[in-house]
Every structure is written in C-alpha cells, then in structure tokens.
Amino acid sequence: xxxxxxxxxxxxxxxxxxxxxxxxxxxxxxxLMLSACSSSGSSGDSAASxxxxxxxxxxxxIKADLKAAEGVPTWKAGGxxxxxxxxxxxxxxxxxxxxxxxxxxxxxxxTEGFKAVGMSVSVNGSADSVTSQEVQDIDNAVQAHVSVIxxxxxxxxxxxxxxxxxxxxxxxxxxxFIGNPGLPSAGDKALGVVADATYPYSETGKLAAxxxxxxxxxxxxxxxxxxxxxxxxxxxxxxxxxxxxxxCPKTCxxxxxxxxxxxxxxxxxQSGAQVAAQDSSVNAIFPVYDYQMAYxxxxxxxxxxxxxxxxxxxxxxxAQMQELSQGTSVKVDVGNPxxxxxxxxxxxxxxxxxxxxxxxxxxxxxxxxxxxxxKSVNLTANPASWYGGADYQADYEKLWGLG
Amino acid sequence: xxxLSEAPPARTGPPxxxxxxxxxxxxxxxxxxxxxxxWIVLIVIFGALKPSEFLTLSNFQTMFDSQAVLxxxxxxxxxxxxxxxxxxxxxxxxxxxxxxxxxMNMQDHINPLYAFAVVIGVSLFVGIVQAFLIVxxxxxxxxxxxxxxxxxxxxxxxxxxxxxxxxxxxxxxxxTYPLLGFQVSFWICVALVAVLWYVYGYTPLGRRLFxxxxxxxxxxxxxxxxxxxxxxxxxxxxxxxxxAAILTAGYLQEADPTVASNFLLPAVSGALLGTTxxxxxxxxxxxxxxxxxxxxxxxxxxxxxGFNGWVQQVFYGVALVAAVGVxxxxxxxxGAQAAEFxxx
Numbered sequence: 001x002x003x004x005x006x007x008x009x010x011x012x013x014x015x016x017x018x019x020x021x022x023x024x025x026x027x028x029x030x031x032l033m034l035s036a037c038s039s040s041g042s043s044g045d046s047a048a049s050x051x052x053x054x055x056x057x058x059x060x061x062i063k064a065d066l067k068a069a070e071g072v073p074t075w076k077a078g079g080x081x082x083x084x085x086x087x088x089x090x091x092x093x094x095x096x097x098x099x100x101x102x103x104x105x106x107x108x109x110x111t112e113g114f115k116a117v118g119m120s121v122s123v124n125g126s127a128d129s130v131t132s133q134e135v136q137d138i139d140n141a142v143q144a145h146v147s148v149i150x151x152x153x154x155x156x157x158x159x160x161x162x163x164x165x166x167x168x169x170x171x172x173x174x175x176x177f178i179g180n181p182g183l184p185s186a187g188d189k190a191l192g193v194v195a196d197a198t199y200p201y202s203e204t205g206k207l208a209a210x211x212x213x214x215x216x217x218x219x220x221x222x223x224x225x226x227x228x229x230x231x232x233x234x235x236x237x238x239x240x241x242x243x244x245x246x247x248c249p250k251t252c253x254x255x256x257x258x259x260x261x262x263x264x265x266x267x268x269x270q271s272g273a274q275v276a277a278q279d280s281s282v283n284a285i286f287p288v289y290d291y292q293m294a295y296x297x298x299x300x301x302x303x304x305x306x307x308x309x310x311x312x313x314x315x316x317x318x319a320q321m322q323e324l325s326q327g328t329s330v331k332v333d334v335g336n337p338x339x340x341x342x343x344x345x346x347x348x349x350x351x352x353x354x355x356x357x358x359x360x361x362x363x364x365x366x367x368x369x370x371x372x373x374x375k376s377v378n379l380t381a382n383p384a385s386w387y388g389g390a391d392y393q394a395d396y397e398k399l400w401g402l403g
Numbered sequence: 404x405x406x407l408s409e410a411p412p413a414r415t416g417p418p419x420x421x422x423x424x425x426x427x428x429x430x431x432x433x434x435x436x437x438x439x440x441x442w443i444v445l446i447v448i449f450g451a452l453k454p455s456e457f458l459t460l461s462n463f464q465t466m467f468d469s470q471a472v473l474x475x476x477x478x479x480x481x482x483x484x485x486x487x488x489x490x491x492x493x494x495x496x497x498x499x500x501x502x503x504x505x506x507m508n509m510q511d512h513i514n515p516l517y518a519f520a521v522v523i524g525v526s527l528f529v530g531i532v533q534a535f536l537i538v539x540x541x542x543x544x545x546x547x548x549x550x551x552x553x554x555x556x557x558x559x560x561x562x563x564x565x566x567x568x569x570x571x572x573x574x575x576x577x578x579t580y581p582l583l584g585f586q587v588s589f590w591i592c593v594a595l596v597a598v599l600w601y602v603y604g605y606t607p608l609g610r611r612l613f614x615x616x617x618x619x620x621x622x623x624x625x626x627x628x629x630x631x632x633x634x635x636x637x638x639x640x641x642x643x644x645x646x647a648a649i650l651t652a653g654y655l656q657e658a659d660p661t662v663a664s665n666f667l668l669p670a671v672s673g674a675l676l677g678t679t680x681x682x683x684x685x686x687x688x689x690x691x692x693x694x695x696x697x698x699x700x701x702x703x704x705x706x707x708x709g710f711n712g713w714v715q716q717v718f719y720g721v722a723l724v725a726a727v728g729v730x731x732x733x734x735x736x737x738g739a740q741a742a743e744f745x746x747x
Binding site: 294302 | 461462469473557566586617662666668699715
C-alpha cells in the first residue's frame with residue numbers, strides 16, 4: 001500500500017524511471033537521424049514538372065499498342081519446327097507444387113504437352129519453398145532417371161546442389177518465370193540450365209503504364225510497389241517506369257515502394273498503400289503482382305481515395321479480375337495464359353532432348369484486361385478461356401511434327 | 404514447458420483494488436504504461452517529421468481500421484496464453500474459415516449468415532478436438548497446435564487454391580461502414596477488447612484463468628477445474644479465429660488461402676509484446692491492443708519517411724525485443740523479480 005512519497009522515495013523513483021527516460025531519448029535521437037536520412041530513403045523518384053504532355057504521335061502509338069493487347073492473342077512459334085518423335089516412354093520431372101491457380105494451370109499445360117509426345121511427368125516440390133526439400137526432390141528425380149527437369153518459378157541458384165547432380169547425370173534443365181525472355185545467364189548455364197520459358201514481364205508493366213498515360217493524358221504521379229531483387233518483379237516494374245520515362249518524362253513520376261517477402265508482407269503492402277493514399281497528388285499505384293491489390297483496396301476506401309487512385313497490375317488472378325469487373329479502383333490487370341506457358345516449357349524441353357537449338361523467346365502472349373473488355377470475359381469459365389480460342393495445343397503439335 | 408520460475412508471490416491477475424484509493428506510484432505507471440509512453444513518443448516524432456502526412460485524421464483512421472483483423476487474431480492467441488497454453492493454430496483455423504466464407508458466399512452466393520454459422524461450427528469442432536488432444540490426452544499445446552495449424556492451412560488450399568472475391572454487398576458495406584470516423588470492423592474489435600478486459604479483470608472466471616495460467620498444480624489444489632478452463636480457452640480461441648475470418652471477408656472483400664500465413668507471426672508478436680504493458684508480466688487484452696497499434700504506428704511512420712521493406716522488418720523485431728527488455732530491466736531495477744510469463 002502506497003503512502004505519499006517522501007523526498008527519498010521520489011529520488012529512488014526518479015532513478016528507476018531513468019531507463020524509460022533513456023529509452024525515450026534514444027528514440028528521439030533515432031528520429032532525428034531518420035529525418036536527416038529520410039531524403040535518401042526513397043529511390044527512383046523522377047521529377048514531375050513542366051506542362052508538356054504526350055505528343056499526338058506517341059498517343060497514337062500507345063492506342064495501337066493497347067488495342068492489340070486488349071484483343072485475343074494469337075499463337076506464334078518460339079523457334080523453327082522440329083521432329084519431336086521417338087520420345088515416348090521417357091520421363092520428365094517438374095519441380096513445383098499445385099499450391100495456387102497459377103501453378104495448377106502451368107502443371108496442367110506441362111502435363112498435356114508431354115502427354116502429346118508420349119512422355120510422362122512427375123510433379124513434386126515444397127509448398128513453402130523449403131530449399132532442402134527441393135534439392136532432395138531433384139536428387140530423387142535424378143535417381144529415377146528422368147530425361148528432363150523443369151523448374152516452376154524457382155531460381156536455379158537456390159537449388160544449385162541438386163542441379164549439379166542433374167548436370168552430372170546429363171539431364172537438361174528448363175527454368176521458367178525468371179524475368180524476361182532470353183537465354184539462361186552464364187551462372188544458370190553452369191548449373192545445367194539450357195533454356196528459359198517465360199512471358200515478357202516488362203511488357204505487362206509497359207501496357208499498364210500506357211493505359212494510364214492514355215487515360216490521364218500523360219499526367220501521372222505513381223507509386224510502384226515491388227519486391228526489389230526478384231527478377232520478375234524487377235522486370236515488371238521496369239516496364240512501367242521505362243514507359244513513363246519514354247512517353248512523359250516531364251509530367252509523369254513514380255516512386256518506389258519496396259516490399260520484402262516474409263511475415264510482414266501484408267502489413268508492408270497495406271502501409272505502402274495507406275501512405276500513397278494520403279498523398280493527394282498520387283493518382284496511380286502499380287503493384288507488380290495483382291494479389292497486392294486485395295490489401296490496397298480497403299486502404300484506399302478508408303482514405304476516401306478510391307476515385308482518385310487507379311490500381312493497375314498484372315497476373316489476372318480471378319479475384320482481381322472480379323474486382324475489375326465490379327468497377328472498383330482496379331482498372332487494369334494484364335494477364336498471361338499460364339496453361340499455354342506450360343506447353344512453351346515443354347517446347348523448350350523437347351528441343352533440348354532432340355538436340356535442336358532452344359528458343360530465346362517462346363513468344364508467349366499477354367492480354368490487357370481493362371474496364372473496356374472485361375465485360376466480354378466469362379469469369380466463371382476456366383481462366384484459359386479468357387485468352388480466346390487460339391488452338392495453341394494443335395499449333396505446338398504441328399510444330400513438333402505430330403499434327 | 405516448465406511452470407513459472409521466480410514468480411512473484413500472490414498476484415495472479417490485475418492489481419486488486421484496495422478499499423482506500425491510493426494513487427499509483429510513478430514506478431507502477433512506468434511499468435504499466437511504458438509502451439503507451441513510447442507509442443506517444445513515436446507519434447510525436449513522426450508527427451514532427453511529417454506533420455501533413457502523419458498527423459491527419461485520415462491516417463489514424465486507416466491505421467486503426469487496417470489492424471482490426473490482426474488484433475482479433477492476437478486476442479485469439481491471448482485467451483489461450485492466459486490459461487497457460489500456446490495456440491498456434493489460430494491462423495490455420497482462420498484460413499479454413501476464410502476460404503469457407505469465400506466459397507459459400509463469394510463463389511456460391513449463399514447468404515453470408517449461413518456461412519457464418521458454418522465457420523462457427525467448424526471452429527467449435529476444431530476447438531473441441533484440440534482441447535481433447537491437449538487437455539484430455541495431455542499433449543503439448545505448442546506441438547499440437549503447430550501441427551494442426553499447418554494442416555489447416557493445407558486444407559484451406561485444398562478447399563480453394565485461388566483467391567475469391569465478390570462478398571455480398573450488404574455484408575461488405577456493413578463491415579466497412581464508417582461509424583464515428585472508424586469502420587464497424589474496428590469498433591467490433593474495441594468491443595471485444597472491452598469484453599475480454601472486463602472478464603479477465605473483474606470477474607471470478609478471469610481470476611481463475613490467470614491462476615490456472617500461473618500455476619496449474621496450485622490452481623488444481625485450490626479446487627479450480629483446470630481442465631475445463633483450459634478447454635474453454637482453447638475453444639474460445641478457435642471461435643475468435645472464426646470471428647477474425649468473418650471480419651476479414653467483410654473488410655478485404657476477398658478470401659485468399661495464403662493470407663493467414665502472413666498473420667501468424669504478427670498476431671503472436673502483438674500478444675507477446677502486450678505482456679509488457681497494462682498488466683506487466685502477463686498477457687492481456689488491453690496490452691495486446693496497445694502493442695498492435697504501437698507496431699503499426701511505427702510501420703506507418705517509417706513508410707511515410709520513405710523507409711520500407713527490410714527497415715520495417717527490423718523495426719518490428721527490434722521493437723519487440725526492446726519493449727520486453729526495457730520492461731524486464733525496469734522490473735529488475737525496482738527490486739521485484741521479473742515475472743516472465745512462461746506457459747506450461
């Protein structure tokens with residue numbers, strides 16, 4: 001039971017409160033340091049000044065791009081035709097798990113493609129991307145004498161020890177969804193990766209930016225929320241920023257909001273959107289993956305910024321396509337037919353197995369979904385149907401000498 | 404898990420009220436409200452550095468609204484923690500419930516009330532099963548709930564591997580309706596905190612729960628039905644996870660099977676950081692509330708200063724360690740033993 005504190009007690013109390021006071025001083029000092037450093041915290045800002053807007057010729061170019069991208073994609077061969085016969089009975093291995101719609105669609109495409117040439121495919125991986133398990137799965141595949149390995153959105157360096165075993169056994173490896181199309185890097189080649197099957201990530205960012213430029217007349221103050229350091233994210237973000245620099249360097253700007261993968265990803269997404277919504281000059285947010293928009297929408301609503309800020313992204317996940325169709329802040333979602341990507345990965349695999357040159361670009365299409373064409377898309381149907389009726393399966397079979 | 408070591412004598416809950424009002428000492432205030440003080444300091448610092456962005460009503464509205472779901476999940480973790488168990492399955496139960504609402508209401512357009520009834524039933528069942536495994540069979544709550552939580556997240560993926568959107572309009576509108584400046588979902592959380600605060604702070608049931616959490620054997624010897632209280636806490640935690648799912652579906656208007664994995668660590672962090680204030684040394688609803696919003700204030704302030712990504716993660720981790728450290732240091736300096744809360 002406490003009595004009125006005397007001088008001695010007051011002195012003891014003051015001493016005991018010193019840690020709290022010290023802690024507060026440390027925080028205050030930290031705050032001063034942060035203020036001194038805060039001007040360097042954000043990278044990639046470009047100035048938004050001047051009044052020059054996009055030229056008529058540039059607008060015309062943008063409109064043509066958008067019109068082509070909104071339409072139903074057509075199939076294009078990634079390389080010359082070849083004979084994919086004599087492969088029946090061989091086995092392939094896909095490192096990945098059907099843990100989401102994207103992976104399921106890709107696995108379906110790969111399975112269909114290999115089946116067309118009489119090959120079987122086994123699928124295994126770690127839903128939580130546990131590297132040791134992934135390496136173990138590759139080892140098991142090598143032991144099972146598979147003929148080719150496909151990595152589903154896995155950076156080869158992360159499973160290097162497994163790939164070294166595969167290379168020693170002469171098993172070619174195909175990487176997928178690692179940045180923009182191209183041949184594997186020298187580092188990946190050293191691990192036995194012979195080809196890359198992916199869609200043009202930067203094209204998705206470019207199309208989204210072009211849409212926004214057309215809508216605003218080239219007056220954009222945007223935030224790009226990305227996972228810096230991840231090749232797909234870097235490529236997608238670069239598509240957006242390069243388009244702004246190309247078409248409206250004086251009247252368009254962007255700032256980078258970097259998010260890290262981990263336990264706080266959702267909170268970082270939310271806080272990034274919240275801060276962007278508080279800035280009355282921001283009129284567009286470009287998250288590199290469309291699932292991020294789910295966590296941004298409530299922040300925009302709470303900040304009454306839903307009408308001011310457009311959300312644009314890529315991936316064309318069902319939930320975000322539904323948001324687009326409902327007239328929310330989601331205005332653009334650039335998609336890619338993932339099942340088709342699976343066939344493209346098989347094309348690379350078959351080229352490697354038959355000893356023909358692999359393709360540097362499988363010419364995989366993207367389609368821009370926006371407020372104009374979303375009504376024509378049946379969201380209740382299989383996502384593969386959103387990309388139209390191109391019979392890519394028959395086209396690939398013809399390319400492989402089967403049709 | 405061992406029983407409390409170096410536990411302070413006597414007190415198993417909030418300070419007993421004496422018949423004669425005695426003003427609290429500065430030492431007591433410091434221990435109980437230290438984190439609150441640091442929270443205020445953070446607001447002052449960020450407000451001074453970015454007044455036009457940080458010190459706006461809109462900013463605070465968004466901060467408080469956005470963490471409502473996380474707060475409920477933290478409280479779901481706290482109710483078991485108070486009675487001495489770890490319930491790491493709250494995120495997994497939340498995940499199953501969320502996708503169930505997604506499939507029933509967003510995909511199949513069934514009345515959301517039916518969806519709520521189903522998820523409450525699912526959570527009740529899960530809570531009962533876990534209570535049986537942990538209380539009746541005596542298995543470790545940490546291990547059991549870690550396993551079941553992981554399994555439930557897998558089941559959620561099995562129910563739907565894709566995110567769904569399109570919640571019933573009235574449902575979504577209700578949850579996001581601005582009431583006195585904050586969304587209804589936030590006020591639901593405030594009400595929940597108030598109810599739990601009252602139960603744990605001012606009812607015999609609450610006192611018994613703290614007693615059970617402090618020392619099961621002594622509680623049993625004192626005639627308290629330890630098993631029933633532990634089972635009740637585990638079931639309540641599961642039901643609160645259902646509540647979190649109902650709030651989330653209305654707030655995000657989307658059901659994503661992956662979202663739960665992002666909430667587990669922050670929910671546990673908020674609950675454990677909450678043990679350093681309001682009722683120092685033990686988990687509490689009020690402490691969890693303060694801790695959750697203290698952390699989001701730091702996050703948001705750093706974001707507005709242009710620091711994002713890894714800097715925010717570092718802040719999160721350091722704030723957790725620092726708060727616990729300062730609290731323990733202050734308690735030790737006062738001569739009391741640091742009552743470190745260790746579930747059994």
